[in-house]
Amino acid sequence: MGDSLRNSAVIVGVGESEIGKVPHMTGLGLNAQAAKRAIEDAGLRPADIDGLFTAYSFTEPYFMLGSVLAEYLGLKPNLCASIVVGGASPAAMIGHAAAAIAAGRARAILICAGENRATGLSRDQAVSALAAVGHPYFEAPYGAFIPSLYGLVANRYMHEYGITSEQMAAVAVQSRRHAALHPNAHMRTPIEVSDVLAAKRISDPLGVLDCCLISDAGGAIVVAHPDLAKDQRKAPAWLFGLGEHHTHEHLIAAPSLTEFGASVSSKIAYDMAGVSPDDVDFAELYDCFSIVPIIEAEEVGLCGRGEAGLHFAEGHAAFDAKLPINTHGGMLSHAHAGAAGGLFGVIEAVRQLRGECGARQVAKRDLALIHSEGGIMSSHCTLLLGRDRR
Amino acid sequence: MPFANADAAEYWRSAEKEELALQKCKGCGAARFPARHLCPVCWSDQAEWSRASGRGTIYAATVVRRAPSPEYKDMVPYVLALIDLEEGPRMITNLVGDGALNWRIGDAVRVTFERRVDGVMPQFELVGNG
Numbered sequence: 001m002g003d004s005l006r007n008s009a010v011i012v013g014v015g016e017s018e019i020g021k022v023p024h025m026t027g028l029g030l031n032a033q034a035a036k037r038a039i040e041d042a043g044l045r046p047a048d049i050d051g052l053f054t055a056y057s058f059t060e061p062y063f064m065l066g067s068v069l070a071e072y073l074g075l076k077p078n079l080c081a082s083i084v085v086g087g088a089s090p091a092a093m094i095g096h097a098a099a100a101i102a103a104g105r106a107r108a109i110l111i112c113a114g115e116n117r118a119t120g121l122s123r124d125q126a127v128s129a130l131a132a133v134g135h136p137y138f139e140a141p142y143g144a145f146i147p148s149l150y151g152l153v154a155n156r157y158m159h160e161y162g163i164t165s166e167q168m169a170a171v172a173v174q175s176r177r178h179a180a181l182h183p184n185a186h187m188r189t190p191i192e193v194s195d196v197l198a199a200k201r202i203s204d205p206l207g208v209l210d211c212c213l214i215s216d217a218g219g220a221i222v223v224a225h226p227d228l229a230k231d232q233r234k235a236p237a238w239l240f241g242l243g244e245h246h247t248h249e250h251l252i253a254a255p256s257l258t259e260f261g262a263s264v265s266s267k268i269a270y271d272m273a274g275v276s277p278d279d280v281d282f283a284e285l286y287d288c289f290s291i292v293p294i295i296e297a298e299e300v301g302l303c304g305r306g307e308a309g310l311h312f313a314e315g316h317a318a319f320d321a322k323l324p325i326n327t328h329g330g331m332l333s334h335a336h337a338g339a340a341g342g343l344f345g346v347i348e349a350v351r352q353l354r355g356e357c358g359a360r361q362v363a364k365r366d367l368a369l370i371h372s373e374g375g376i377m378s379s380h381c382t383l384l385l386g387r388d389r390r
Numbered sequence: 391m392p393f394a395n396a397d398a399a400e401y402w403r404s405a406e407k408e409e410l411a412l413q414k415c416k417g418c419g420a421a422r423f424p425a426r427h428l429c430p431v432c433w434s435d436q437a438e439w440s441r442a443s444g445r446g447t448i449y450a451a452t453v454v455r456r457a458p459s460p461e462y463k464d465m466v467p468y469v470l471a472l473i474d475l476e477e478g479p480r481m482i483t484n485l486v487g488d489g490a491l492n493w494r495i496g497d498a499v500r501v502t503f504e505r506r507v508d509g510v511m512p513q514f515e516l517v518g519n520g
Contacts, residue, residue: 059478068395096407131458131459134425135482136393136394137395137398137424137426138423138482139479139482141511142452142470142482142484142511143457143458143462143465143484144470144482145458147456148452149471150457151452151454151470152450152452152470152471152472154452155450155451155452155495156449156450156495159450159495200456201455201456202442202455202456203452203453203454203455203456203470204452204453204455205452206452216417250423250480251482252422252423252424252480252482252502253480255423257449257450263516300413322410
């Protein structure tokens with residue numbers, strides 16, 4: 001693996017659509033709005049874009065979503081694909097983009113994701129979306145859906161490592177505090193640990209405030225050859241390291257519920273970047289459920305096993321604390337709309353590295369770790385982004 | 391009800407007879423679930439079906455309190471569990487029968503069968519807690 005892609009690409013532009021309940025826009029429209037903002041943020045023109053990656057949509061009935069989005073945007077890229085590894089899709093797309101740029105296949109690749117999931121789903125579509133990740137023959141017929149599958153993960157992880165419901169609640173509370181400082185976040189009303197514990201139960205030990213939002217939202221970034229960033233007004237975010245690891249899709253096939261692919265993907269990323277977890281200044285961790293960033297913080301080496309719950313409960317994940325995590329509010333409070341959830345972590349990291357985050361700006365901003373996972377802790381991708389070439 | 395495709399037809403035929411059947415690799419001897427064309431351990435494409443003991447232990451479980459769709463409304467709260475079968479493979483099941491809501495990790499379970507309008511589903515119940 002080595003350092004083959006270190007410094008091979010930079011993120012030069014980021015954009016978010018309107019977020020929340022946005023009934024006046026389609027899923028493709030949300031993507032287009034985010035794309036326009038990202039390209040403007042990059043100081044580029046649409047004609048500069050020669051590659052396009054997107055993921056999937058549960059709300060709109062298109063098969064070749066990458067081609068559909070290119071058509072919608074009026075782009076005619078040399079490279080175009082829909083890449084589907086669940087929530088890890090955007091991070092994985094950045095890896096594919098960097099490899100394509102390094103190989104000379106493209107110079108400026110637009111990565112888009114998002115859906116009108118809050119207002120654009122019929123009831124039947126919502127049900128099939130919730131069941132989509134479970135095995136259709138051997139999991140779904142037992143009434144398994146995404147929250148209950150993560151309930152199983154949480155149950156076993158708590159049993160092994162002593163994570164408590166209060167610690168998981170602290171993850172949701174911290175995310176909400178960060179979201180309150182983000183002008184575009186979906187949910188900004190403060191909550192306390194007692195609110196999370198008293199909220200409607202979904203699937204033990206998860207209550208509704210342990211579960212990510214359902215938003216209308218789109219996100220976009222532009223990944224480019226470093227040469228393109230030379231004359232830009234805004235500082236680029238350098239890709240230092242990335243790693244993927246895939247262990248299963250269905251929970252019944254997971255090798256373990258206490259060790260996951262994130263430990264492998266993060267090691268690949270650290271090795272590529274030539275850094276260690278101690279070097280990370282802040283992290284954006286995929287948080288479809290409150291247990292997940294706890295597991296990820298431990299898997300990627302930011303906390304010892306069984307210690308990440310305390311990291312959140314004791315306030316160390318706050319933007320102005322020891323190791324800030326999910327400084328935009330994550331999917332628990334900022335937005336979740338299909339594959340866009342993971343993309344917002346990348347967008348936030350780029351803005352933090354640039355020092356654009358105002359009231360929630362982290363102090364140390366040289367190195368960001370972003371981890372995304374898809375499925376039921378199935379597909380993992382770790383990114384290391386930094387401020388200066390290294 | 392699941393579609394009894396070519397990989398798993400024998401599994402569902404056995405369930406109709408209230409038997410839990412597992413594929414066993416003729417190459418390395420590993421039992422596997424779900425059924426498939428080749429062994430994910432050694433890649434042998436030779437396998438045989440054998441009847442499982444139906445005994446296992448709870449690896450993890452959750453009480454589902456909000457129905458995922460209308461047809462589960464009358465069932466909540468119900469227990470979804472990951473079971474480690476004696477033969478090795480892990481399955482998802484419901485825990486049914488007396489005391490199911492009082493499950494604990496490590497509890498012993500045994501297979502039972504639920505007749506639905508369109509087929510028979512393997513399910514599990516707690517041993518000695520009924």
